[in-house]
């Protein structure tokens with residue numbers, strides 16, 4: 591059964607989509623079968639991974655009960671990596687329809703659960719904020735990954751997301767856990783980054799913050815914007831991009847924390 595991770599934050603522009611993309615790539619490179627679901631009607635993540643998306647089914651059709659996630663998952667240029675579109679153009683009225691559909695059906699969780707056995711990992715890229723779509727995604731997830739931009743005051747919005755997670759855990763999805771807070775766009779030479787780093791380490795217990803932080807690295811964008819095929823672009827950047835290497839480390843960290851089982855656990859499971 592695949593593990594489901596939502597990448598969510600109260601604040602916009604903190605690196606959710608970048609994390610979904612690069613973590614997906616990192617896991618696919620280590621032979622895990624990964625599905626990235628674009629739950630942001632304004633996200634367009636599918637265009638970064640599949641230059642000619644051709645599925646009539648996206649998440650919107652899942653919300654409407656017209657399709658299953660498994661019907662809409664598209665292959666990408668990278669082996670083991672699949673992507674699912676939000677399935678809706680981004681006019682305001684349609685975004686409202688997308689949100690309304692989430693409220694009306696609750697089919698998101700059911701469809702994610704149906705898809706989970708076919709993947710090792712499902713990553714859901716949430717829109718900014720904790721509206722209906724992000725809430726629906728968190729209800730469907732085993733874990734939340736919470737990117738936090740290494741900027742002053744970035745912790746300010748955290749209590750709202752935390753409260754929402756507490757409510758979801760209490761009322762609808764008792765098994766959801768925080769996988770970790772992820773510091774993004776970290777700049778070694780910046781005092782502000784260092785201050786946020788220290789604040790985060792003081793605010794949260796050690797197990798709630800990923801050891802890996804993601805450096806500011808504009809080369810991350812080159813992977814998905816140029817004309818090169820993704821495997822070729824990766825081959826060029828894998829040894830030079832600090833950002834990509836950090837996402838590979840993060841994948842290892844997640845792998846160790848959430849996929850490895852101790853021998854005792856394995857023995858216990860087999861009885």
Ligand code: ATP
Pocket residue numbers: 601602603604605606607608609630716717718774775776804805806807808810811833
């Ligand atoms: P939104 O809330 O709008 O969906 P988001 O949280 O998904 O935003 P991204 O789109 O991933 O954030 O990132 C916001 C911007 O920051 C983008 O232009 C992205 O290219 C850039 N960015 C993200 N991570 C990094 C990084 N590690 N180094 C440099 N630039 C980055």
Ligand code: MG
Pocket residue numbers: 606607608630633715716717
């Ligand atoms: Mg995004």
